[in-house]
Amino acid sequence: MNKTMTSRFLPLLLSFSKKCLVLYLSVGLLCFLLVDSDKANLNRLNFLKGQVASYMLELEHSPEKPDIEKIQLALYYNKKVHKRFPDSLVHGRIGTCYFYLNEQDQAIKAYQEAIALEPQLYSFYWDLGVVFFEIKDYERSVEYLGKAFRQIPIAMMYFKQTDDLLNEKGLTRKIVFIKQLEKRAKVDAETALHLIAQSYFHLNKYREMQRVASEGIKSFPNSALLKYDLGLAFYRQEDYPKAAVFLSQAIGLAPHFLEAYQFRAACWEKMNMYGKRHVDLKAATDLKDRGKTGTVLPRVHSYYWITNLRLFLKMTRV
Numbered sequence: 001m002n003k004t005m006t007s008r009f010l011p012l013l014l015s016f017s018k019k020c021l022v023l024y025l026s027v028g029l030l031c032f033l034l035v036d037s038d039k040a041n042l043n044r045l046n047f048l049k050g051q052v053a054s055y056m057l058e059l060e061h062s063p064e065k066p067d068i069e070k071i072q073l074a075l076y077y078n079k080k081v082h083k084r085f086p087d088s089l090v091h092g093r094i095g096t097c098y099f100y101l102n103e104q105d106q107a108i109k110a111y112q113e114a115i116a117l118e119p120q121l122y123s124f125y126w127d128l129g130v131v132f133f134e135i136k137d138y139e140r141s142v143e144y145l146g147k148a149f150r151q152i153p154i155a156m157m158y159f160k161q162t163d164d165l166l167n168e169k170g171l172t173r174k175i176v177f178i179k180q181l182e183k184r185a186k187v188d189a190e191t192a193l194h195l196i197a198q199s200y201f202h203l204n205k206y207r208e209m210q211r212v213a214s215e216g217i218k219s220f221p222n223s224a225l226l227k228y229d230l231g232l233a234f235y236r237q238e239d240y241p242k243a244a245v246f247l248s249q250a251i252g253l254a255p256h257f258l259e260a261y262q263f264r265a266a267c268w269e270k271m272n273m274y275g276k277r278h279v280d281l282k283a284a285t286d287l288k289d290r291g292k293t294g295t296v297l298p299r300v301h302s303y304y305w306i307t308n309l310r311l312f313l314k315m316t317r318v
Contacts, residue, residue: 048077051073059100068101071101078090089306095108095109095300096302099134104134121155121306125151126144126188129142129143129144129147129148130145130195130300133198133199136202138202139199142199146192184305191225193216194226197209206236206237212229213226213229224294225295228247228257228295231247238270240267244267247263256287256293261283262284
């Protein structure tokens with residue numbers, strides 16, 4: 001009886017053992033492949049890291065037209081990074097990629113997610129305001145650029161404190177991060193006021209436009225953009241002599257300011273000063289032929305200077 005049972009079940013047992021062994025080896029091979037694939041993905045991300053960061057930093061300060069292939073690569077990289085290390089700055093970089101790819105709904109979503117994670121960082125509001133300006137949602141452009149402008153002094157205070165701390169510890173070479181962020185914040189404050197004023201222009205709220213530009217000039221007395229905005233506000237309110245004064249100041253600060261020449265020419269026409277009108281129209285035509293302009297939509301943030309600063313502070317435990 002025992003021999004019969006043994007002869008019956010032994011083959012089954014051996015067959016089962018072989019299947020278990022095959023299954024075990026298959027699972028082991030799959031795990032190995034997954035780990036190997038994971039390692040390959042990490043290696044690819046590390047390879048792309050410097051390339052992507054270098055281009056996005058360059059783009060932030062360059063007037064050149066964005067390279068769509070490089071932006072798509074940056075989006076791919078940041079999406080992969082987001083799966084592993086989700087944080088507000090990665091959301092910001094994803095939003096920036098979508099902005100340059102003209103996928104503004106996706107850009108808005110990414111910047112809003114960044115704000116939800118880190119509501120104190122002014123640049124998320126600033127970039128979102130620029131997106132809304134780009135899609136002609138001027139009410140929300142005013143809202144978000146206004147929030148950004150009010151938060152910039154807090155950011156500047158943080159940069160100053162960090163600057164002092166690095167100096168104290170003798171880490172002066174790394175202050176380049178701070179200087180870049182401070183420089184950008186000052187430009188962002190002026191540009192926020194300009195875009196808010198321009199938003200009011202498109203909303204036909206010329207008194208609000210005048211108020212914002214007038215207040216802005218107190219902080220930025222040499223701003224060609226804000227002088228232009230104030231001149232434009234007076235022009236729309238039919239105060240042509242005042243408009244001509246501020247448009248002339250804008251041209252004095254920025255001789256390539258095409259739009260300022262055009263509106264000043266319109267002022268001269270309203271005041272029956274046709275000789276001056278002719279001179280300004282000729283200047284405007286020459287500037288247009290050379291591709292010059294004074295109102296260029298600014299670049300949104302790359303978020304790499306702030307990333308580098310935070311990594312440095314974390315590594316040095318400052």
